[in-house]
Amino acid sequence: MDVARSEVSEVGIPVACRSCQARHGVVCGALSSNQLKELGRHSLRRKVDAGCEIIAQGSESSFYSNIMRGVVKLCKVMPDGRQQIVGLQFAPDFVGRPFVRESTLSAEAATDAEICVFPRNLLDRMISETPELQRSLHDQALKELDAAREWMLTLGRRTAEEKVASLLYLIATHAEPQTATSAAFDLPLSRAEIADFLGLTIETVSRQMTRLRKRGIILIENSRHIVVPDMDELERITA
């Protein structure tokens, strides 16, 4: 489904991004109320189903988004079909590559999600007029860069077991307001997607999950719902 084309023609409620603002979305949190009003007139709140491609690799997209709810995966595919997830984004992250039209990766909803869609031209103008917004997007880019480099260490140097533990730790950390030492959460990714994030095969992911289960590190309520009795123990496996 092409989100860009839906900006005008498809059903959707153009709103003044009130929820973005309320949740301190990366974009809306940095704008004046006048700018917010203008942006709202040209933006679109949109529900996207799991699996919906928001931006296609190699395409020129004419819009950016803010994630309001759900999880978005950033993915790179090789000509022969091998693929690698290169980032996971959560609300209220910004999706899109400022300053470059053609995307070198695809963005796809991993879960059902809601996004707030902005026209590229308008937002580019606002970025150049609003140092606060530039700063906000710069911050997110640096945060993503830190995350990408941390994941490079995982991909290059960790074992399969450490990789799976790292992923579970990452998800638990982002899904939960980690209060207690325990955590329970739904995986936003299938086994195949986990494999593509970790540079493994689905079989290896599955085997490592059952190993962790048998060791009592995690409980698998069903294949998507995980309980971690002791996050510290999980973190230790992460190395």
Next chain:
Amino acid sequence: MDVARSEVSEVGIPVACRSCQARHGVVCGALSSNQLKELGRHSLRRKVDAGCEIIAQGSESSFYSNIMRGVVKLCKVMPDGRQQIVGLQFAPDFVGRPFVRESTLSAEAATDAEICVFPRNLLDRMISETPELQRSLHDQALKELDAAREWMLTLGRRTAEEKVASLLYLIATHAEPQTATSAAFDLPLSRAEIADFLGLTIETVSRQMTRLRKRGIILIENSRHIVVPDMDELERITA
């Protein structure tokens, strides 16, 4: 060697960053001549030998740098000693993590290099006062993010042969003003460093290099000097 401590006490020629400007260094290219003059009064041009650590992982560094000459590797080390190079930077790149004091990675000169060292406080102030500079650093962050994600694909999904070819291609591309289809260059990295960049062992790197040599894809003049008769052929192996 601690570069920070050298700002005042060690030998070096404090200059008004004329060369930065001339080479469109990421920082200096974005400043007014007044700012440049002020920055110059507090900056230091510095030669660093290969192996010199510019920023230590986990440390709080009080300075940023621009690379004027040479190659800098960004490295992450695990408690047990496993390590991963997470980025290579070339002149005129900026080195440092704006907005966060503690570094999650180390920056080390891979070759003899020259850097231009700025005090963090001063540059932070200039960033907040100069949208042009913010934009320049934002651009570099996005460029590094693209590179990091491209490398995640390499680490997660490419074979040892493809990894080595990718590295050679990367270096050739950055070292040479790629005129012809052929290239000749010095590797800025040892076999051990290449292994740490590719998530391999030195033995595997060595074997893949000799395989490429025997296939005529590369000539190894000596272990550090490589000739690529046909860059297209090398790129093809990259997948």
Next chain:
DNA sequence: GCCCACACTTGATCTGGATCAAATCGCGAT
């Protein structure tokens, strides 16, 4: 020149994770 240390290559063997191949498990449709 000679020695030594260290980077690199090469060879032999091992192994973690991939691949190939069946089961199971859900779960929505009938």
Next chain:
DNA sequence: ATCGCGATTTGATCCAGATCAAGTGTGGGC
């Protein structure tokens, strides 16, 4: 409830790359 089908798990085997173990440069100090 029953069927059908994709997602997941589990089992058997394979193999790319790791590990262990010698070599073979090669450059710097004397």
